[in-house]
Amino acid sequence: MGASETVEVTGHLMDSGILSRILDDIRDYGGDYQIDTFDVGHEAHDPSSARITVRADDDASLQRLLMRLQTRGVNQLDPGEAVTAPAERTGVLPDGFYSTTNLETRVRIDGDWYEVENPEMDCGLVLLEAADGGRRVRTVPMSDVEPGMQVVVGASGIQVSVPSPGSVADAFAPAPGEAYERPQAVLVRQVADGMRQARDDGKRLLWVAGPGVVHAGAVPAFVALVRAGFVDTLFAGNALATHDIEFSLYGTSLGLDLGLAQGVEHGHEHHVRALNTIRKSGSIARAVEDGVVASGIMHALVTEQKRFVLVGSVRDDGPLPDVYTDVLEGQRAMRAEVADVGYCLMMATQLHSVATGNILPATVPLVCVDINPSTVTKIADRGSNQGRGIVTDVGLFLEQLALELVPDYRGA
C-alpha cells in the first residue's frame, strides 16, 4: 500500500456506531488501517477520540478515501492546505474534486480557515475571491459550475464537524420517569416542541409534503397550522397543489380510497379540469385573488403570504402554472429558501423529501413522517444525523399536531 495518512476523530464514537461505520468505509474503499491511539472517555458521557493511520494503494485512492471519511467527521491530523484547480467546462468539476457533505465544513487556505457558507451534499467547493482580496468558500452543484471557477480538489485543508447526536436527536428522548410510554403521542408533542423552539429562535419552519396529506384528510389541520404561523415555506410537487385545489373546486373524494389514493389521479377528469382552471387564471395566487380558489392549503399559503416552491416531475399532468418544469431551476428555487430554516417536516413524499434532504444543512433538525417504513428509512438514514423518522399515518399525525399547536383548533 503506497499511500498513507493519519486521521483523527472525536465524539461519541462507540455508542453512536460511528467508529464501526468508519472502519467499514475503509474496507469498502479497499484501504487498510492501524489504530494508533484510542482514548476512550471513562464516564458514560465523555467523548472518545481515535487516531488512525489509513493506507491505500495510491494517492488518488487515498484522497477518495479521505474524502469519504470526512463524511463521518474524520479529519486529517495535519490538515495541510486546500488545493484548488480551475473548472474547465460549464457544468463539469475538475478531476479529483472534493465531494461535499451537508456537515459544517471549514477550508484552510494560506493558513486561514474559511467556513463553507451553505453546506449541501454532493457538490463541489468553490473559492470566491473578491476584488478586495476577501475570500469566501461555498458549495456549487455540478450543474452550476462555470469555467474558471476555483474548485477544491483532494481532501487536504478541509475539516468537517459532525454534530453531537444530542444536539438534534435529544429532542426525541423520552422524558425520564414516565410511568407509561406513549410513543406516538409523545412524538407528536416533541415535534410540536421542536417547532415552537425553532420559531422562538427566529428560525423558519419548512414543510415538504406530498398529495397523501390531502388524501388522508389533513387539509383542515394543515390550514390551521398555516394560519397559526407554523408553516413558513412549503416544498411540494404538482400533485399536492393540484389535489388540494381540486378538493377546493370540486370537493371530490379521492381520499377515501385507502392506501391507493395517491395513484388514482389519472382518468379522474376533475384533476385535469382543476389544472386547466388554474392555468387559465395564470397562477395560484391570481386564482386566489380572483376568488376561483377559496379554500384549502394553497389558498391559506397565498392569503397568509407564505412561500411555496413547486417542482414538477415526469408524471405530472398540466402542470399548474407555478410549477417549475425544469428540475434544476426547481432545485435552485429550493436552495434559495433554505437559509434560516430551523426545523423541517417531511410528510408523505419520498421524491421531494430526498431532494430537500440533499440541500439542507445537517444542523437543521428534520422529521420525516410517512406510513411507508421504507420512505422513512431512506430519509432518516442519509449519512447525516439530523433525521428522525416516524412511521405513522399523516392524517392522524397532523390532526394531533394541530390540536397540540393551534389553541382554538377543534378538529377536522
Added chain:
Amino acid sequence: MGASETVEVTGHLMDSGILSRILDDIRDYGGDYQIDTFDVGHEAHDPSSARITVRADDDASLQRLLMRLQTRGVNQLDPGEAVTAPAERTGVLPDGFYSTTNLETRVRIDGDWYEVENPEMDCGLVLLEAADGGRRVRTVPMSDVEPGMQVVVGASGIQVSVPSPGSVADAFAPAPGEAYERPQAVLVRQVADGMRQARDDGKRLLWVAGPGVVHAGAVPAFVALVRAGFVDTLFAGNALATHDIEFSLYGTSLGLDLGLAQGVEHGHEHHVRALNTIRKSGSIARAVEDGVVASGIMHALVTEQKRFVLVGSVRDDGPLPDVYTDVLEGQRAMRAEVADVGYCLMMATQLHSVATGNILPATVPLVCVDINPSTVTKIADRGSNQGRGIVTDVGLFLEQLALELVPDYRGA
C-alpha cells in the same frame, strides 16, 4: 356436461361485483352456465335478480359447485330437502359434507326450514333431534365431530342469505354535502358511532388486539375505553398480555423501536421475568388481586370484570397461566364468547383477527385497523361483506377513538 341445476340470486348484483364473482366461481370449478333470466332493477336502488342454469361434469362436481355458489348467496331454485349422513369417526365429517359460510343459513328438513344457530365458516352442519322430536341445526367444526352425528351432505335443502351491502357498510359512507373530505377523522367517528349503536342495542363489543397496541403507546386510551364500557371482551395472544404486564411491572420501553417493536421481545429478559411473575401468582386475576399488577389493559379488564380469551402460539414464551396452549380449546373458548357480539374491532394482529373472522357471523360489523395494508386486506376481503379495513396507526387511532368516546379522556 352431465349434471345441471337451476339457481337464483337476488340483490345488488351488479354494483357490488357479486355477479362477476359468481361467474368466476363457476369457471374456476370447471363448470359452465347459461343465464336464463336477468331482471335488472330500473332505478338506482332496485335490487336485480338472475336465474342461471349451471352445469358440471358429474353430480359430485355439481354439488361442490353449488356449495361454493351458496357462499355468494346463490340458492337452488328448487331447494329440495337436505340430506344427512352419519359421521363415522371422531373428528371426521362424512364425504360430501356441506361446507358452511358465516352467512345466515337455513336448512330444509321434512318440509320445514331450520335456521342455523351459529353460522361460522368452514364447518359442517349437524342436525340435532331432541327426545321430544324438536330439531335444531348448528355448525360443527371438524375437530368436534363425534361418531353418529347427523351431518348435512350436498347442497340440497339449503338456503343462504347475503346481507345487503348497506346494512353493514353504510355506516362508513361519508355524509353527503361535506365541504371537506376528512377520511381518518371521519372513520374514527364512524367507528365510534357504530360502537355506541351496538351498545345501545344491547350488544356486546368484541376487541381483538395484538401487542402493537402496547408498543404504539395506546395503553392509556385502551384502559379508558375499558373503563368507559366500550370493551366487553378481548381476544388476544400471549404477547399482548405479557407486554402490557411487563409495562406495568417494569415500565420498559419496547415501544420506542418504531416499526420493529413487536419482534424484540426475545432476549429482553424483562419479558420472561414478567411471565414468571404471573405464573407464580397463578393467574392474571390473582396477580391483580394481590396487587402485583396495578395498571394496564389486563388490570383494567380484571377490575372492570370484563372477559378475555388468550390463545397461545408456537412462538410464545411462558406463557401466561391464562393462555390456552391448545389452539382447539382456544377456539372453543372464543366461540363461547361470540354470542351477542354486535361490533368487532381488530387492532394490529393478523393471527387472532383471522381466527376471529372465521367464527364470527357475517351479520356482525367488523373493523380491522392495522398499519400494514396486507393484514387489512386479508381481513376485509374474506368473502363475507361485513369487513371494513382501515390502514392507519393503531396508536393514534385509539387516541382519537378515546377522545371521541370517553368524555373525560384527556389524552395519553
Added chain:
Amino acid sequence: MGASETVEVTGHLMDSGILSRILDDIRDYGGDYQIDTFDVGHEAHDPSSARITVRADDDASLQRLLMRLQTRGVNQLDPGEAVTAPAERTGVLPDGFYSTTNLETRVRIDGDWYEVENPEMDCGLVLLEAADGGRRVRTVPMSDVEPGMQVVVGASGIQVSVPSPGSVADAFAPAPGEAYERPQAVLVRQVADGMRQARDDGKRLLWVAGPGVVHAGAVPAFVALVRAGFVDTLFAGNALATHDIEFSLYGTSLGLDLGLAQGVEHGHEHHVRALNTIRKSGSIARAVEDGVVASGIMHALVTEQKRFVLVGSVRDDGPLPDVYTDVLEGQRAMRAEVADVGYCLMMATQLHSVATGNILPATVPLVCVDINPSTVTKIADRGSNQGRGIVTDVGLFLEQLALELVPDYRGA
C-alpha cells in the same frame, strides 16, 4: 334532475366488474340512472349490453358525467356530432374540453368518424384541418395547447372502445389442466411469450426501469436481453443510468444493501464522480465511444444502437448530460418513442412507470414488476385494462427472463 342522456355499453359487463364501476361513477358524480334494457349473454362467453338513461342536475354536470363514463367504454346512444371551441391561450384548453382516455377513440364530425391518432390520458382532442380539407384528430397535452387550436368540448360525437379483457389479459391465463400451479415461473414464461409475439409482429419493445434493476444485480441479465434484441427503447431517470455507469466505472457495491439500496446514492461519492466523468465526456454515447464506459446497460444500449429517454427529477445529482431536466420536454421525448410499441415492461420504478402509463395507448400490453405491492397496484389499476402487475424480485425475475429468452445466457 334537469338533464339526461341515454347511453349504451357492450362487453363482458358483469364478469369484469365494469358495470358496477359504471354505476359507482354515476353516483360519485351526483347523477342518477335508470337501466332501460339489459341484454345478458346467455352462454358463458357471450357479451352483454345495457342501455341506461343517466341524469344530472344540469347540462354541464351531465357532460362531465358522460365524459367520465366514456372512460369505461360507455357511449351515447345517439352520439351526435362533436363540438369544438378554439383555445384562447397558450397552454390552456377551452372550458368544457373533452378529457381523454388512452382507449381507442373516434370522433364524429360532419357525419364522418375520425380515429384519434395517439390515444393518451388526460389530454384534449384537437381537430386538425389540412389545406386540402383533410381532417385528423389527435390528443394534445394541456401544455402543448396553442391559441386557435380547435378543441373538442363536451362528450357529443365521441365513441370510445374498451378492449375486451381477453385481448390483453388472456396472455396471463394459466394453461388448463396443469397438475401443478407455478405462478412465478409461469408468469415469466408468459411475459417471454408476449415479448416474442410482439417482436414477431414487428412491434417494438419498450422498457421502463429504475435503479433497483442495478441494485438487484440484474445488469448481466439486462445486457443479455439488450444484445438479444429484446429491448428497443428504455425510459428511465438519472438514477438508473448513473448507478449503471458507476458500477461500470468503480464496481462498487451499493446493491448489497437489501431493501435500502436505492436510497443510499447520496453521500457515496462514487456516484457524483461517475456523473462528473460523463458530463466531461459530453454524453453517454461519447463516453462509450471513448472507451470511458466499457460495460453495463447503457453501454449495451449505445453499442446496439437502441434508444433511450432519460427524464430527470428534483432529487437528481448531476445529472447526466443526456437527461432531460425539463419534465415537459422529457414527456415530449417519451411520446415520440411510443409509436409502434407492442409490449411494455416496467421494472422497479414508480415515477417513470406512471409517466409511461399516462402516454401509452390502452392497446399496448404492459407488465409492471416490483417488489413493492403498492407500486404494482398503482400501475395495474389505472382504469384501463392493459396492465398486469407482478409482485416479485426484479433481480430474480430478469435472471429467469434472460434464461427464457436468450439461448446462450448462462446466468449472472
Added chain:
Amino acid sequence: MGASETVEVTGHLMDSGILSRILDDIRDYGGDYQIDTFDVGHEAHDPSSARITVRADDDASLQRLLMRLQTRGVNQLDPGEAVTAPAERTGVLPDGFYSTTNLETRVRIDGDWYEVENPEMDCGLVLLEAADGGRRVRTVPMSDVEPGMQVVVGASGIQVSVPSPGSVADAFAPAPGEAYERPQAVLVRQVADGMRQARDDGKRLLWVAGPGVVHAGAVPAFVALVRAGFVDTLFAGNALATHDIEFSLYGTSLGLDLGLAQGVEHGHEHHVRALNTIRKSGSIARAVEDGVVASGIMHALVTEQKRFVLVGSVRDDGPLPDVYTDVLEGQRAMRAEVADVGYCLMMATQLHSVATGNILPATVPLVCVDINPSTVTKIADRGSNQGRGIVTDVGLFLEQLALELVPDYRGA
C-alpha cells in the same frame, strides 16, 4: 449507585457495533459505567477488548443488568461461582433466575466449568446431578420446570461466548474482485454453498416454511430439493401442509392471487375437504401409503423418510391429524429435532420462523427469505448474530436454489 461489578468483553467490538449496544443496554437498565481499560487492536483484523465497571442502584438491579450484558458476550471479570435455588412450583422459575441466551454458555460450579448442553433463548438453567455425582447443566423452558429442580440464579459463575462475526456471516461476503455485483444470484449461490458444506460436515438441514411456498409455485423446486437430500427436517404449520395437499388433491389455483394468496383459504371449500380427507386417512403418512396423496411436498417428505413437525395456530381449520394442537407440545417436538442441525432456511413464515429462532443455538447459520422486509428484519435482528435476511420472492428463490443444487432439475 450502591452495587458495582467489573466486566470484560473481547471481540470486534467497534466494527460490529457491539460496544455501542452494550452501552445502550447499561443506560436502558438505569445503570452507569466507567470504561477502565480499552485495548483496541491495531491492525484491521485484531480483536479489541474492554474492561468496564458497571454500577446499578442495588444488587438485584445489578444482577439483572449483568444477565442482560451477557447476551452481548460481556462476562464478569471475576466470574465467581454459580448460585442455584430450587424451583418451588411446576412451571415457575425461582426469583432472580438466570435468563438464557442461545449463545454458547458455560457455568462454573465448585470451581469446574460446565458447558450448557442446549443453548436456547429465554429459558432457565438447570443443574442436573447424576447418582454418581456427574453434573450437567441444561436449559429448561419455563413451562417444563418441575419442583425441586436446581436452577441458576443471578449472573455469577456464568460465561457466554459470542461467535465471531466471521464464523457465520463470512459465508455471505462477496468474493473480492468481481467485476459485477450480483446480489440475488450471489446470495442464492452462497446459500447453496452453505447447505452443501453443512451436509458435508454431517449436519442436518432444517427448513421452516409457510404456505407462501406453495402459493408462489415453488412446490416442484421444493420437492426436487427434498429428493436430492437437501431437506432433513421441515417445521411448518397446518397451512403449508394443507395447501400442499389441497394442491395435490384438487390442483386448485389459490396461488395466482398475487400478494393476497395466503389469506384466501377460508371460504374456499377445497381447503376443508382436503383436511377432512387426511383426517379420514388418519395421518399424512397413511394418506401417502394409501395413494390418496400422490404428489407434493408432504408426499416427498414421507416417501423420502424425512422428518416434519407441524405446529398449529388459533387460525387453523381442521387441522391435519399430524398437527400439534398444543403449542407447548409442538415446541417440545421442535426442540427434539434441533440437535445436529447445521443450517436453517426460513421461508415465508413469520410465526414458525420466530419460534424456531428461539430454540436454535446461535452457532447454527440461518437464512430468512421473505418478500416482506419486516419479517426478515425480525428474524435477522434477534440479538444473536447468526441470522441473515434476504428480501426476495420465495418462488423464484427456490427455483434458483434448485437449479443450483439439483443437477437434473429442469425448472418448474
